[in-house]
Amino acid sequence: MTVVAKADDWDIHALPEQYTTLKLDILLDENESDAIRRGVIPDDMGEKWFCYFDNNTLYQHRSWSGHCIDVIEFVAEGNQLRAVSAKVNRDASQYGNTDDAEDVTRITEMLGWLYQQ
Template identity: 30%
Template sequence: MTEIASRDSWNILPEPSAIVWFQLPLSLTEGELHKLQQGHIPRVMEDRWFVFHENEWLIFCRSWTGACIYGLHLTPKLDQTAQYKCWASRDIDHYRQADIDSDKAALSETLSFILEYDEGDAAW
């Protein structure tokens, strides 16, 4: 059984005070929502992300540095495409991206990885 990630499952930094807000269109099934709510705990050194769910927010932290980079307000909007409220860090000490389109692409890629991840898989 997969361990459910929590804030205490990994050594992370506080969430950034400098953020930018954006919307991300997603269509999630009930199973996908449940899988995302379990989060993701890195299993190998090459695994890039630690992800946990807390107070309706999915928080994405870099596995090596513990820096919180993204947040996604994970409210149930099942089986329909909906706009999900997100934030991206703009703390230049931990994240130097300044392009919303790049943030959307990276967050979408990470979500896809979590949804496709199997405990037996190697890191991405």
């Protein structure tokens, strides 16, 4: 049985008021899209991320603190998903990066990690 992560599966906090919005254009194939829709529930604290998908939006939280780091908006294209934008945490007490290009790279890599789970 496939487990699908939901918001109440983890102790999480909403994205803070300090965030930036980044433009994305990442098309995922059907298998990748299915994996993104399942999200990830960490098996142990060694896994750094809790991610869940709701209403064409992927929420990515640090597993240790529950802080929301990214809220990624998708549009459906048939059975595929296209990431079109991301709100990225800019509260320095929760997330230290401020480089937009680095965040786009990290988000792209994390999407790859998610669909390998």
